[in-house]
Amino acid sequence: MNRRNLILGGSAVALAAAGAYAVMRGPSYPDAAAGVWSRKSRQADDGLNYLVHNATLAANSHNTQPWLFSGTASQVSIRPDTSRATPVADPDNHHLFASLGAAAENLVLAAAADGRSAEVGFDPGAGGQIRIDLTETGGSRRDPLFEAITERQCTRSMYSRRDVPSAELAMLEAAARVEGCEVLLITRRPQIDAILELITSANAAQIADPHFVSELKSWLRFNAAHAIRTGDGLYSGCSGNPTLPSWLGSIAFGMAFTAKAENDKIIKQVGSSAGLAVIxxxxxxxxxxxxxxxxxxxxxxxxxxxxxxxAFLNQPLEVTAFRPELAALLGIGQKRPDLLVRFGYAEPMPRSLRRPVSDVIVNA
Ligand SMILES: Cc1cc2nc3c(=O)[nH]c(=O)nc-3n(C[C@H](O)[C@H](O)[C@H](O)COP(=O)(O)O)c2cc1C
Known part of the structure; x- marks a missing residue:
């Protein structure tokens, strides 16, 4: 064998070995995320899978995906998976039910795109569940909100400070109007700063609670391999944090996750945002x-x-002591503020993962 053949032969062996290693390691993070977020068209016999796939792309607290789906393509139930609750951050399951609601909304939009209208009801019995009745309409309605399902993400980076035009603020208000709900948009700096003070104070209270920190840590995924293995949780790469072996990530988190460091970051993030929105x-x-x-x-x-x-900043809603002050700042009387996000302009971040649809569809 001459030298050239030896090199080519060696390269082929190296390539085969690299290929085998890649297969053993499974997909890369970008491939896994692209698989989750690709638009899947409905196949003749998988109406329920199509609906549930869209539903599971909804936002959900800590990305625990606390939902179980059952039924058929014409009647779907969504009930809590209480093994995925977060009792410290969310002791009354408020966020858990809000996550189910977010999933239900995606499901309704996907059904409309597939030619079905939806009636959403809530059955408070037996732990509570959402029931969605679907009726054939004969025509597909592709709402722009449906088109955005595979693009939406929580973007936890710095934004560009650019203001959102008032016509678009009005569009956001109109879109968020669900019976019995409204969104309040806060774009004036003095009011943003007053709410920011509550966010940072509540954040410090949460970080001082070792139970909160340990629950949060149990849902952190410090590297792609861990995130891909579980298909859930908060992958550090999605928040722009370094990816590390799990043991090292755990130590680094213990050292870096301080009230001061987190609050400094939140102050800059809110300063870079166009406004806050409260549901x-x-x-x-x-x-x-x-x-x-x-x-x-x-x-x-x-x-x-x-x-x-x-991106969410729910701290003053999660620490109950701060809720009345937030309600007073918002002028909403005795009502409970449900969810708080900042908004603005930024480049996208890496996407979060989801578990396969087959893991969340159960027999009734
Ligand atoms: C009810 C609810 C509460 C949430 N609370 C927070 C929060 O306080 N902080 C945060 O960074 N993200 C929060 N999230 C966002 C989730 O962590 C996020 O949806 C999940 O990690 C999946 O990521 P994705 O929305 O980018 O797909 C919340 C989401 C929901 C639905």
Whole structure:
């Protein structure tokens, strides 16, 4: 064998070895994310899979994906997967039901694109569940909000400080209007700064609670391999944080996750945003929390379709002691503010993952 053949032969062996290693390691993070977020068209016999795929692309607290779907392509139930609740951050399951509501909204939009109208109801019995009745309409309705389902993300980066035009603010308000819910948009700096003070104070209170930190840590995924293995949780790369082996990530998180560091970041993030949005529903029970989730998801999809990014800052809603002060600043009386996000303009970040649809569809 001459030298050239030896090199070529060696390269082929190296390529084969690299290929085998890649197969053993599974898909790269970008490939895994692209698989999750690709638009899947409905196949003749998988109406329920199509609906659930779209539903699972909704935002959900800590990306625990706390949902179980059952039914058929004409009647779907969504109920909580309580094994995926976050009892410290969300002791009354408010965020859990809001996450189910966000999923329901995506499902309704996907059904409309597939020629079905939806009636959404809430059954408070047996732990509470959403029931969606679907009826053939004979015509597909591709709402721009539906088109945004595969593009929406929570973007936890710095934004560009650019203001959102008032016509687009009005479009966001209109899109988020769900029966019994409204979104309040705050774009004046003094009011933003007053709310920011509550966010940072509540954030410091959460970080001082070791139970909160340990629950959060259990949903952090410090590297792509861990995120891909579980298909859930908060992958550090999505927030622009370094990816590290799990053992090192755990140590680094313990050292870097301080109230001061996080609050410094939040102050800069809010300063770079065009405004804050608060979803407020008319009641404080699971049926209204579901509505708040639907309203948020519609806000987020409308924002996405206008090129506007957003990320949650729920701290003053999660620490109950701060809720009345926030309600007073918003002028909403005794109502409970449900969800709080900042919004503005930024480049997209890496996408979060989801578990396969087959993991969340169960027999009734
Ligand atoms: C009810 C609810 C509460 C949330 N709370 C927060 C929060 O306080 N902070 C945060 O950064 N993200 C929060 N999120 C966003 C989720 O972490 C995010 O949706 C999830 O990681 C999936 O990422 P994606 O929305 O980019 O697909 C919340 C989402 C929902 C639906």
């Amino acid at each position: 407020v529903s008319g009641g404080d029970d699971p049926a209204h929390w579901v509505r708040a989730g639907r309203s948020y998801q519609r806000f987020a999809l409308a924002a996405t379709s206008l090129g506007i990014r957003h």
